[in-house]
Amino acid sequence: MAEKEKSTDESIPEAFPFIRGKTIDLCPRNSKYAKLYVKWKNDPKVRKYARNVVPRTLEQQKKRFEKKGERFRDHISLDIWHKKDNKPIGNLGLGHIDWINGWANAFLFIGEPEYWNKNIATEATELLVEYAFNELNLNKLQGGAAIENIGSWTVAKKIGFKLEGIQKHSMYVDGKYLDVKTHCLLKEDWLERKKE
Amino acid sequence: MKENKKIYSVPFLEGNKVDLCSINLEHVNLYTKWGNDPDVRKYSRNIIPWNLEGVKKWHEHQREGVKTNAMFEIWHKEDKKPIGTAGFSDINWFNRNANLYVVLGEPEYWGQDISPEVSKLLIDYGFKELNFHKIYVGIYSPNKRSLRTAEKIGFKYEATLREQIYIEGEYVDEIKFAIFKEDWLSSK
Numbered sequence: 001m002a003e004k005e006k007s008t009d010e011s012i013p014e015a016f017p018f019i020r021g022k023t024i025d026l027c028p029r030n031s032k033y034a035k036l037y038v039k040w041k042n043d044p045k046v047r048k049y050a051r052n053v054v055p056r057t058l059e060q061q062k063k064r065f066e067k068k069g070e071r072f073r074d075h076i077s078l079d080i081w082h083k084k085d086n087k088p089i090g091n092l093g094l095g096h097i098d099w100i101n102g103w104a105n106a107f108l109f110i111g112e113p114e115y116w117n118k119n120i121a122t123e124a125t126e127l128l129v130e131y132a133f134n135e136l137n138l139n140k141l142q143g144g145a146a147i148e149n150i151g152s153w154t155v156a157k158k159i160g161f162k163l164e165g166i167q168k169h170s171m172y173v174d175g176k177y178l179d180v181k182t183h184c185l186l187k188e189d190w191l192e193r194k195k196e
Numbered sequence: 197m198k199e200n201k202k203i204y205s206v207p208f209l210e211g212n213k214v215d216l217c218s219i220n221l222e223h224v225n226l227y228t229k230w231g232n233d234p235d236v237r238k239y240s241r242n243i244i245p246w247n248l249e250g251v252k253k254w255h256e257h258q259r260e261g262v263k264t265n266a267m268f269e270i271w272h273k274e275d276k277k278p279i280g281t282a283g284f285s286d287i288n289w290f291n292r293n294a295n296l297y298v299v300l301g302e303p304e305y306w307g308q309d310i311s312p313e314v315s316k317l318l319i320d321y322g323f324k325e326l327n328f329h330k331i332y333v334g335i336y337s338p339n340k341r342s343l344r345t346a347e348k349i350g351f352k353y354e355a356t357l358r359e360q361i362y363i364e365g366e367y368v369d370e371i372k373f374a375i376f377k378e379d380w381l382s383s384k
Contacts (some may be wrong), residue, residue, distance in 0.1 A: 072262035072289050099262060099289035100327050137290050 015081050015088075019127050024120055026078040026092070026127055031065040033079070033088055034058055040091070040111030048173065049149040050109045072099065076136075080110065080124050089115045092128055094136075102139035104132060108155075121155045129159060133187045144170075144182040156183045160193045208268065209317045214310055216268040216282065216317055223269065223278050224252050230280065230301025239339045240299050241361065262289065266326070270298075270314055272305065279305050282314045284322060284331075292329035294322060311342070315349050323377045330376050336361050337369040346373045350383060 017025040029037070040046050041056040077093040090110035097104040108125060110116055132138045143161060145152035153161075161183035169177035207215035230236050231246040267283040280301040284294040298314050300306055322328045333351060335342045351373035359367035 070261050072264060072287075074262060097262075100325070102327060135290070137292060 015079075015086075017081070018078060019131055021083075021123050021127050023083060023118075024089075024124055024127075025081045025083060026124065026131075027081045027088070029065070029077055029079050029091070030088075031062060034061045034065075036088065036111070037061050037091070040109070043111065045113055046109060046111050049145065049152070073097070078128075080108075080120070082115065082120075089120070090124070092124055094128070094132060094141075097136075097138075102137075104136075104138055104141060106132070106141045106143045116151065121151065122158050125155050125159055129185065129190060133190060139187050141185045142182060143184075144180050153181055153183065159185065160190060161185045162189070207271065209321055211313050211317050213273060213308070213313060214279070215271045215273060216314065217271045217278075219255060219267055219269055219281075220278070221252065221255055224248060224255070226278055226301065227251050227255075227281065230299060233301065233303075235303055236299065236301050238363065239336055239342065240297070241336075241363075263287065266294075268318075270300070270310070272310075279310070280314075282318060284318065284326075287326075292327065294326075294328055294331060296322070296331050296333050306341070311345050312349055315345070319349070319375065319380060323380050328377060330374055332372060332374040334370045334372055336363060337371060338363065343371065349375075350380065351375050352379075 015025065015027045015030075017027055019026040035058060038056055038058050038061045041050075041061070074097045075093070075095050076097065077091060079088040080090040080092060081087070082089045089112045090108070092106070092108035094104040095107055106125070106128060108121055108128070110121060129141060132141055141161075142164070143152070143156055144167070145156075162185070164182045164184040167180045167182060170180035171178045207217050209216040225248065228246050228248045228251045231240075231242050231251065237243075264287045265283065265285045266287065267281060269278045270280040270282055271277070272279045278301075280299050282296075282298040284296060287294040296315060296318055298311050298318075300311060319331055322331050332354070333346060334357075335346060337343075352375065354372040354374045357370040357372065360370040361368050
């Protein structure tokens, strides 16, 4: 079996782990992977519930790296980096961060379908939740997914998210209107769970 | 006779003698005057001259996105005019703290308990609306008036940074005070 290539190899961009996990690390995005990000965004299987309905070009993806990163931002994005296979396999993060009201929207997708159903989303979400509560000092996380997106709320339940509400007909997917379940996790509930 | 432009300001936080209003670029002349006035800038540590264009530019280019400062104009209700600026700087949303400052630009309003009133309005705002955990101030040791005000309001001494600041030819201490949300809300 081929040896894991050294990170000094120019063709493999370096991963800079920001949060360490077991099977995966969470790393900042890297513009050298722009082609891969575009592939995920456009892949019909992946984008079905990620709601990317307009194709994204490589140029558009590269442009996203040109903006200067502010310290206090309303959107934080991290790559899910598979340690053993030494490559990024998906993306997660927080959007619509409302610092004053102390909450944010959590999002996640795994761009490579061969990594679905391996508990990776659960591990990644746990790392994200810990980061949001223990480092960013937020009070609540919210996540929304179409009811048909079974994978999403399975993960949510495992971590302790509770159903907050159902937004009727909030997504239009494959010619049908779907209801969206929103889940939320409060820091105090998360702390309770950790004690158990 | 020169046309008298009606000065108005929109109150954001209402007080007794003063209101705190949003910054009004029609008053940029006053902001520039206060920033340069030797008596006023002595303890606000403005050491470089401010020109009018620079002040305008600074206000116009306030950053997009999540703000790290909140600045207000102090409006004197009875005399119907702006008399200073105040607000929070260095807002840190992870650590939920910020630096409080008050600059009374018109010296004839010193010694009238206006600074404590402004500070209290801001502290209420910081804890009840901005969700801060801690509010701190840094006061220079020669500034006896402000040191007294800080304690009167309820700030507690935190630390002395020795010979931290160079004012008028000598090094002076900066004294740090702080107040916490629980203490403030339980004392009301």
